[in-house]
Every structure is written in structure tokens, then in C-alpha cells.
Amino acid sequence: MEPAAKLRAVRVVEAIGAWPEGHGGAAAARSRVAALGLPTALVGQAGPLAPAADRVALQVVFAQYGGILPRSASVLVVCRQWTRRGGEVASGGTTVDVRLSRGAHGWTVDALRPAHPGPPATALSADTRAALSDARITLPPAAVADLRGGRVHSSVTRAMRTLARSHRIEVSVVRSGHPLDVFGTDRPSDHPRGRAFDVWRIDGHAVVDPATSRPLIERFMRDAAAAGSYNVGGPVPLTGGGPGQFFSDATHHDHVHIGFRA
Secondary structure (H helix, E strand, O other): OOHHHHHHHHHHHHHOOOEEEOOOHHHHHHHHHHOOOHHHHHHHOOOOOOOOOOOOEEEEEEEEEEEEEOOEEEEEEEEEEEEEEOEEEEEEEEEEEEEEEEEEEEEEEEEEEEEOOOOOOOOHHHHHHHHHOOOEOOOOHHHHHHOOOOOOOOOHHHHHHHHHOOEEEEEEEEEOOOOOOOOOOOOOOOOOOOOOOEEEOOEEEEEOOOOOOOOHHHHHHHHHHHHHOOOOEOOOOOOOOOOOOOOOHHHHOEEEEEOOOO
């Protein structure tokens, strides 16, 4: 819908979240951000995107709309990171809600809001443990931390497992890293309350890809409703279901949203 906004968001995450040996630290990050023509103050908002390490590699898994309006946008940049400290390499990653605005010269970045999933829980439900171990469910680092934190409703993890029986699903966002409110409104989103998840790839096919079968996406959306979701959004406008059960808009052009009341 607005590829320039997504590209801008990805570039700033890459600039702050990855560096070669000898180029770590805030000063070097500010220099990389300045080279993009963006405010260097963004570096101070990076949080877990800028871990203490000698060297960091970063892979952007997906850049998804958290919201898209004519002059403002939220792009959720889902990423994995590998850090080297001395001789040790560790894997991790985060999801960053990149807020943008459109001016006379295109999109600029106004703020970074990285995910803060919280600490792991001492005990997890059987549904959550099963979702974490299901090979047909791919979860990025922030989503894994959300489930391990025990703050995701069982309706979500049960639906993941139900959908995984007939589809291979790749999740982009669960709880953390998503806007607190539905973008452009003061209506609370189901995501931060642990009552929703988004899927960006189904059976190996990206939802945003024009070559992806529309019947596949339609079938998946209906399967999500059958799994108990009261609020299924995606790029395909569907009829049927309960009042308001299906919706489609610009924000959900690139993923399927699956929400629950509890």
C-alpha cells in the first residue's frame, strides 16, 4: 500500500540494530541514522534493538502495518538478531513499532517503540507449551517471549494449534510490539491484552504476495473464525459469519489478524 513507508522503517531498524566489529555504541548508531536523513534522537529509543555487543547481525523477518493512514503510519518491523560478545554468539531479536509521518519530502520516522515482553512465567498452560513446541507454528523472538511470559490467553494458543492442523503458519505479532490502540483511534487493541495474533505467511505463501492464492487466504480466514475468532481481518473481504466477524482494510492488506474476546 505504501512501500516507501515500510522501506523507511526497515532501514532505520537495520541502521540501529546491526553493526560490524568496532562500530558499536550510540555514537556510531547516531551516525548511521543521520546518514539516512533521520533524527539521531531515535537511537535513544532503541531499547532491546541495540544490545551491548561487539558485533550484531540482523535479519528482518517481515515488515507489517500496525496501521496506515494518508499522513501517518505504524510499521511493525519483526526481526531476529545474532550478537557476538568476545567469543560467544547468542541469538535473539525483537519487534519494533516504527511510527512515521508523511511530509512534503516523503515519509520520515518520528518514534521507535520496541517490544518489551516481560520476564518468563514460572509455569505455562498446556496449550501454550504445545504451541511453543509445534513445528507447524513459526514464532519470531518477541512472540516467543510473549508466550513464555504467560500473558497470552489460551484462546490464542488453542487457535494457533487448531489452525496448525491444516496449515503451516508463520506468526508476525502476538502481544508486545503492537500499538496499544487500534491505529488512528482511542479503541484498545486486542493484541496488548494477549487476545490476538497476526499471521503473515500461510503454507509458505506470504499474505502480501499478489501471487498467493486468494482462495487460500479466504479459507484460512474462515478457518480462523471456526477456531473461535470473533474478529478476522485480512486482504480478502468476506461475507457471512457473525456481525462484524470479517473485515478488510489497507492495514490488513499484508497479514491476517485473528482476535478473541477472552
